[in-house]
């Protein structure tokens with residue numbers, strides 16, 4: 161079945177104003193899907209929506225909102241209640257690197273809410289209609305940080321571990337329903353993420369978000385989990401068999417080095 165027939169006519173993308181989310185919007189529009197673009201920065205969303213409407217003749221709806229607001233998920237649900245949403249991209253997220261004791265309670269609460277609670281509840285609201293129709297999909301943005309303890313990046317890694325396990329569980333739970341779930345695990349990718357996490361320009365050879373997005377969309381419906389890049393896949397495979405205490409030590413060393421730079 162053609163991508164747009166299987167996952168259209170509308171896709172909801174959270175974190176659509178920048179980075180991977182903006183590229184998901186571009187490539188989904190190329191594949192013929194109409195888009196609901198969700199993030200806080202209205203101007204970026206409106207500029208992108210105008211670009212996609214003119215380049216691909218798709219329809220776009222801009223939802224400029226803070227996903228950390230109490231009623232954000234209900235607001236999205238209500239704003240798309242008249243649309244046939246066939247794809248949800250749970251992409252909005254942020255991280256912070258540093259010592260656990262210096263992270264700040266508010267930052268940790270926001271991170272857990274944005275990275276875990278929001279994708280869980282948004283999936284809970286939008287996926288029943290897909291199951292009822294017998295077709296649709298959901299992408300869950302986890303990370304290569306999800307596969308091991310990440311000292312000095314501890315809360316972020318733990319939130320991504322949650323996303324990985326939730327996405328993989330839902331992949332199995334929806335098997336046979338016509339609704340596909342893919343958990344996407346990028347390694348270090350060139351977006352605004354690293355500036356916000358406090359580690360800008362510290363990773364050499366960052367991945368191109370366009371490539372991460374293209375490969376993940378190609379694999380939706382074919383796999384449970386996608387780890388981007390050969391090197392990352394090898395690291396993840398190694399982490400799965402090595403003793404966890406050793407993995408935690410190596411991980412701490414790598415992240416400390418990044419922080420020092």
Ligand SMILES: NC(=O)c1ccc[n+]([C@@H]2O[C@H](COP(=O)([O-])OP(=O)(O)OC[C@H]3O[C@@H](n4cnc5c(N)ncnc54)[C@H](OP(=O)(O)O)[C@@H]3O)[C@@H](O)[C@H]2O)c1
Pocket residue numbers: 174175176177178179180181198199200201202225226227228250251252253254255274301302303304345346347348349350351352353354356
């Ligand atoms: N880049 C990487 O190296 C990397 C690696 C592995 C996994 N990931 C994951 O990939 C996903 C996308 O990250 P990215 O790299 O594209 O990051 P990014 O460039 O920083 O983009 C994050 C997006 O999330 C939105 N967002 C952040 N807080 C929000 C809030 N409170 N309410 C609504 N929207 C909010 C931002 O828009 P506004 O600021 O306009 O709200 C932006 O559109 C994340 O889940 C991240 O964990 C990234």
